[in-house]
Amino acid sequence: MDYWDDLKFLLAVNDAGTMSGAARALNTNVATVSRRIDRLSQKLEVEVLIKTPDGWIANPEVEGMIASASAFSHELKREQNRMLFSAPDTRVPVRIGAPIAFSTYMFTPYIKDLLDALPNVTVELYHRFFEEGLGDNDIVVVPWPPKRGRLITRKAGTIMVGVYGKKGGSRTGPWIGLQKENERSPQHQMAMNYFREPPTIRMDHFNSVLEGILKTGMPGPLPSFIGRSHDDLVELTPPAQMVQIQFWLCYHQTRRHDPVIDLLVEWVISSIRKSVQKSDT
Structure with a gap:
């Protein structure tokens, strides 16, 4: 072939x-x-x-060819990972697709825990948010259960999003929001209810919104695990007005019982839980 x-x-x-x-x-x-x-x-x-x-x-x-090729590709990865445990000199890459804020604030601080559990892997973190399916990733973390692909889906965790501003900066509009693709999202609706006007500046992800808030003094929506980690930010929305967003973890069903995927899943869920708990203290 x-x-x-x-x-x-x-x-x-x-x-x-x-x-x-x-x-x-x-x-x-x-x-x-x-x-x-x-x-x-x-x-x-x-x-x-x-x-x-x-x-x-x-x-x-x-469609039959796609299903067979996809299953074969993931089964090949599963068998490769099984060999990893009996061949300590083998290096196997694992790809995690997630919003960039998760990679920066939730995964990177705990990456050593993963490498201690899987010393023979190399970790690749890829930014993704709107894409459906797995793409070329082993695991994806997304804000809705995917509709495409033969995937196993688990709840990864829940985050809180509120409006934050720079200390000494503005508490009202103009404000910084996310791109128009997010306009139906709970975080955008929450921010619209707070500001009562559309954003003046739009950014592609929360890390950029954070930079915009710090550089311009204009407020904007942020996850609490970002906003509460910066001493020069203040939380402008009361806790009751913040929104909860459920995130999901997905991987291909042929990777069931893959030893690397099993450890990767537990590490992702644990890292999200620890990050959320840290922001709540």
Whole structure:
């Protein structure tokens, strides 16, 4: 089978639903993804993807191939990880896809705990938020259960989001918010109820909102695990007006009983729990 390498591009688009999402997952560009999809379609003599208003979906004629390729890919990773425990010199990368604020404030502080439990792995943290499916990740942490893919889903934890401002700075608008894709999110609605006007500046993630608050003195929404970790910020919303956001942890069902995934899942949940508890004290 001379098109196996192209199949990973099809799997990535099928998971993400967009060419751009697949490109981010594979650390490449949209042109490369499109070219490889076209090449695969030519080899199979069928258009492997169909464009819809909601994004790209797989042609029903290749759904069986996608399911088989996806299962094989994850089963291969599972067996590779089993070998890891009997071959101490083997180095195996694990990819975690999560919002960048989680990687910065929840995972990085506890990364040594993971490396102590899995000394033979290398950890790769990738920023993702809106993409569906796993992409090229072993585990993803997302604010809603994915609708695509054969995934095992577990509750990862709950965070609180409120409005924060710089000490001595403004407590009212203008304010800094997230991009328009977030307008239906609980955190945006909470901020709109507080400010009663749209944001003047929009950022792509909470880490950028934090930088904006510190640099401009304008307030904005932040998770409590970020806002309460900075002494130069004040919490402007009363606890009763903050919003709770449930996050979910997902991995492919063929990775069940994968020893690396089992430890990775427990570490992710533990890191989130410790970070939330620390911000509440």
